[in-house]
Amino acid sequence: MKKKLSNIVGPSNVSDNPLDLEAYSYCSSETQLEPKLVVWPGTTDQVRRVILYANQTHTPIIIRGSGTSLADGCIGENMLILSSERMNKIIRLDLKNKIVEVEAGIKIKELNDVLSKFKMTFPFTPLNPTTTIGGMIALDTPTKESRFFGSIHSWLEEIEFIDGTAKHYYTKKKEAVLGKEGLSGVITRAKLRITEPPLLSIDIFKFTELSELLGKVRVLKKDIEVYFLEFLDKKTSQALGFGNNYVLLVAYTTLKGKKRNLLEVRRLCELLDSVHSLLRRKGYYYLQDPYVSLEKSYDLIEWCEKNKVGLHGHISIGLFYAYFLKEDKDLIKTFKSFIKRINGCLGIGFGFGSMNKDFISPSQKKELMKLKEEYDYNNILNPNKAISYR
Ligand SMILES: Cc1cc2nc3c(=O)[nH]c(=O)nc-3n(C[C@H](O)[C@H](O)[C@H](O)COP(=O)(O)OP(=O)(O)OC[C@H]3O[C@@H](n4cnc5c(N)ncnc54)[C@H](O)[C@@H]3O)c2cc1C
Known part of the structure; x- marks a missing residue:
């Protein structure tokens, strides 16, 4: 498998080195689940080819951003970790229309550090500044600014993702992946609205x-x-x-x-x-x-x-x-x-992952099952996270 993946992403972007496997066996919880291999694609097409290969070989994939999940969302025993870390570029900044297009692995702080030079911001600041844009979209991360700006939904113009069957999408239909914890697709790019930081x-x-x-x-x-x-x-x-x-x-x-x-x-x-x-x-x-x-x-x-x-x-x-x-x-x-x-819930901020699965409501479960049918019927992506499918 390592050789085949090396052919797709290049030998320096795939590893079964014990040190890498140990590093990627943790997120921000205490759980340790050691993966089989880690792969760092550099392009959307490489992501597509990795998923295609995973389908052909029935290899489950765990998608990982910065690995700051507190719900064990981005780790998996004996699985293939697909990391977005090396897809971290700003592709286009359109100040006139207040739009920035980024790769999913860019960290929120890095993005906002660049935007601040242009007196602009993507106005969501989670407590953890290393969170990736892909991770934020996958979890529809609420932050203190959500009170004023609502969900990331209205700040997301378009999204690129590769679904579990290796099909490519560049779409305004963000509901397919927004807040879906990587169950339906690997987010590769996002076109985001930006704004001037408000005077407070x-x-x-x-x-x-x-x-x-x-x-x-x-x-x-x-x-x-x-x-x-x-x-x-x-x-x-x-x-x-x-x-x-x-x-x-x-x-x-x-x-x-x-x-x-x-x-x-x-x-x-x-x-x-x-x-x-x-x-x-x-x-x-x-x-x-x-x-x-x-x-x-x-x-x-x-x-x-x-x-x-x-x-x-x-x-x-x-x-x-x-x-x-x-x-x-x-x-x-x-x-x-x-x-x-008290009829509360855990997982709204950190995701349901593996830890908060028992807080998923029947309607959320039904929706995620339907998404799996549509986008990942082989259950390649994040299997057993949030829901058990097949
Ligand atoms: C100190 C600390 C503070 C935190 N503060 C907050 C906070 O204020 N608010 C909050 O909501 N959370 C917070 N968290 C939790 C965590 O940072 C968030 O859940 C964050 O959104 C995860 O982003 P990440 O890039 O690290 O993703 P990961 O932890 O790597 O992954 C999280 C989930 O997203 C999926 N995912 C990641 N990238 C992609 C992608 N490109 N495509 C599809 N799916 C993907 C993963 O499969 C996984 O299910 C905090 C965590 C820590 C340790």
């Missing part, structure tokens, strides 16, 4: 009572000038220097917030983006992505506080990040049951 002002609201905080969220959710609305529990608030309170950090697209100074606003945004590394330094090790209704946010926040679980997140869209200490690994099981009990 910020308010910091501190609360001692949860009921007051949730009342304020209800009001702010109706405010169309709110750009992001971020919740910090007391521990996170302390870690960021806001004292022992619940905090709402609110950014507006107008100047109505009290913090308006450009440098101060930038500092607060950077502080918010550093929350993950700050909590990791405090010993929080495991990360979960609870998604709950505003009514149930009260229960979630209370549960986390009682169980010494750190919590922050995008409260206006109901998506939080819950941080568990290393010694509290067993608590995660109880947490999952609790989330089910």
